Amino acid sequence: MEDRHKQIKSAQLRSDILKQLYFKKTLLYSELSLIYNKSIPVINKIINQLIKDGLVAEVGYAASSGGRRPQMYSVKTNAMYIMAIAMDQFCTRMMIVDMQNNPVTNTQLVELPLNDNANALPQLISCINSCIAKSGINKTQILGIGIGMPGFVSVSDGINYSYLDAGDQKLTHLIHKAIGVPVYIDNDSSLIALAEQKFGAAKLKDQAMVINLGWGIGLGMIVNGEIFRGSNGFAGEFSHIPLSEDGALCLCGKQGCLEAEASMLVVTKKAIEGIKQGKLSSLQSFINEPLERIATAIFEAIAIGDQYVIELLSDAGYKIGKALAILIHIMNPQTIVLSGRGTKAGKIMLAPIQQALNKYCIPRLAGNTELLISTLGFDAELLGAAALVMEYLDDDILNAHFKQKQQPMDKTSV
Amino acid sequence: MEDRHKQIKSAQLRSDILKQLYFKKTLLYSELSLIYNKSIPVINKIINQLIKDGLVAEVGYAASSGGRRPQMYSVKTNAMYIMAIAMDQFCTRMMIVDMQNNPVTNTQLVELPLNDNANALPQLISCINSCIAKSGINKTQILGIGIGMPGFVSVSDGINYSYLDAGDQKLTHLIHKAIGVPVYIDNDSSLIALAEQKFGAAKLKDQAMVINLGWGIGLGMIVNGEIFRGSNGFAGEFSHIPLSEDGALCLCGKQGCLEAEASMLVVTKKAIEGIKQGKLSSLQSFINEPLERIATAIFEAIAIGDQYVIELLSDAGYKIGKALAILIHIMNPQTIVLSGRGTKAGKIMLAPIQQALNKYCIPRLAGNTELLISTLGFDAELLGAAALVMEYLDDDILNAHFKQKQQPMDKTSV
DNA sequence: AAATCTTATTTAATTTTTTTAAAAAGTATT
DNA sequence: AATACTTTTTAAAAAAATTAAATAAGATTT
Incomplete structure (x- = not known):
């Protein structure tokens, strides 16, 4: 039980304000005063100290509706x-x-x-x-x-x-x-979830699930405005939830894991196999290249609308959607973000994912959850x-x- | 984002201390001082005020290892x-x-x-x-x-x-x-989760999942020491996660929901059906009674070791276990508690649930989660x-x- | 049983922290 | 340019919390 009631003393606000400035880029006295429930003089004192230390700088003025324009403050670019x-x-x-x-x-x-x-x-x-x-x-x-x-x-x-x-x-x-x-x-x-929450599609969201479409399928959870890690730090092991009874064999040793059915790695391997068996695709010339190259090729194939690749991704998307339905039932998130290096593939998956949500989710839940594409992508x-x-x-x-x-x-x- | 940094002023500690006393039954100055990071004189002032208001009473002394024995304080039984x-x-x-x-x-x-x-x-x-x-x-x-x-x-x-x-x-x-x-x-x-966290098997646990074995299968979530409700208050819709592709039809209109496969209601109905088809069971004489009576009869059947009932519950338990495997993968909880009116049935389910966890969970996760039976039961x-x-x-x-x-x-x- | 040691509680004094108020500085509008 | 308004700074006052000292009371030792 979280019983320890900590009190933020303004003397210990220095680092916190610096953080705030880093994440929000630029802030005013009045905004900081609101954030911390402290009076302007308290904020003033700390900011002055930070400026004296060379950590913070005044960066011009914000607009005013008639009256002195408020100073904007930012962390000094090259302070650290x-x-x-x-x-x-x-x-x-x-x-x-x-x-x-x-x-x-x-x-x-x-x-x-x-x-x-x-x-x-x-x-x-x-x-x-x-x-x-x-x-x-x-x-x-x-x-x-x-x-x-x-x-x-x-x-x-x-x-x-x-x-x-x-x-x-x-x-x-x-x-x-x-x-x-x-x-x-x-x-x-x-x-990735932290990045999306601070700078990306999950900005200012208190309840967001961020799907990491990488070689595997990861999950980063924003719960009550913070990264959630569970009791041992292993929360969000989304890729190995048992999805189907007799699915493909997973690297983890179990059967029917989401990852074994719908990850980028699996899609890539399926593509190679399919092409070898005669499927037509723009990927054809890449099948003997290293994985890293094939991944790039897949993104290019998406861009030119390669039918076979889109078919494979749609299929994977539907399965991810089914897993997301479970996630929504348990977490009731405000937002789901598709992110990570596979963000481009995520765009193709949006429709089949939404379709699966409609099928497998109680409408009241699905209707309350927005499905977004990362604005940060590979970064x-x-x-x-x-x-x-x-x-x-x-x-x-x-x-x-x-x-x-x-x-x-x-x-x-x- | 949770940006508002609230500061607890001791003047606003009255109700909080009262809560603390309600949940913890009895506390000392020193304990309250630790909980709130306030000095003894601050606590002293508030407690005296609460005593003057007739809300709190001294209730004897705690042990001492040499020195004056500390006063214990409790909420006055009949204050409210x-x-x-x-x-x-x-x-x-x-x-x-x-x-x-x-x-x-x-x-x-x-x-x-x-x-x-x-x-x-x-x-x-x-x-x-x-x-x-x-x-x-x-x-x-x-x-x-x-x-x-x-x-x-x-x-x-x-x-x-x-x-x-x-x-x-x-x-x-x-x-x-x-x-x-x-x-x-x-x-x-x-x-039920709140009760288990404050008074029961999940006491002092920061990460606990409490399964409500009632007519349906509910889930109450303790996340970071608090009841978790999700963005619209609907988190923990555990009973309608899609478990199997072609399972029984659920009241919610979908197929393969956990609830449609393993709830007490379904077990009860299966029992009635089975007995009608000739299965031997101590329930035989109850099959035309109202549900409420049959539930009681099932608990009695468990007590006397009725084989048919135990078989049905084991089967339900295994399915619940599979769903719990998903939950553990996502939440990585410290504790799972089986609670609610079906707590007695939960005891029978412990073994098959654990079996399912072993099969469907990554060992590192299953091994870090303890499975407990409610100490509060129907209350x-x-x-x-x-x-x-x-x-x-x-x-x-x-x-x-x-x-x-x-x-x-x-x-x-x- | 008296003396000594511990620990708890209360009271008072001090320090720290925060807020309020007032003055100064800067903008926009008329 | 005068007025009205907002922000920032400074100074004074108030509030809150801690420290320290005094008192109280039980435990331990001699």
């Missing part, structure tokens, strides 16, 4: 930097962003298979190091490294139970020690990884970087 | 009363309890079918009135009426969209006006209804009943 990393089963992307989420490096793409790869962790570490080196940014200027990864990730423990085994250490600690910058990890789908996970670092920001971390200048004593003697 | 009402499709139970949940009336049982019964609402109101009259308690002494009912209930709107149509008024307002006492309604399964909904009233208690309501005595002014002139 964040490293964002998005991993999937085969590939890892990373970049460094400033305090307004502008990339300050290119997105580095590394082939880094996670499965049965004892070398994955050292490889990841060396990539991070070289990316930072190339950027020319001092490590002390980096607030943290946020990493999204597939698998059973416990955020609170800093451990991934599926990949990147760190022995008896915490994965976060190990990388932190190796790089010298704090590390935060999370499940890829949760980060969602990276944005989420950056947001993760900011989510964890607190006054201790902030003070470690920006010591509040000691006020000169008024009393002449101690 | 709560009316608790539990409705199901066919029957309604009601009672009045004091501030320590002791019944001060017998449990009144009324036959009150909800389906196609335009008279249900007036009937309910007259029952409530006569129950209060019989109790001899003054209406001003009743803090509120908590009602659990099946159907699509919106707690925040005070409306039941399935039964007890109140026209263009809110159901809660209508009853409030008719009786003259504030009314709070909730879904039956949510109230859960009534207890939850009472708890609901207390959950809604705030300083405004409290002050309406117990005006804080005006402190005599120190200044002689204004």
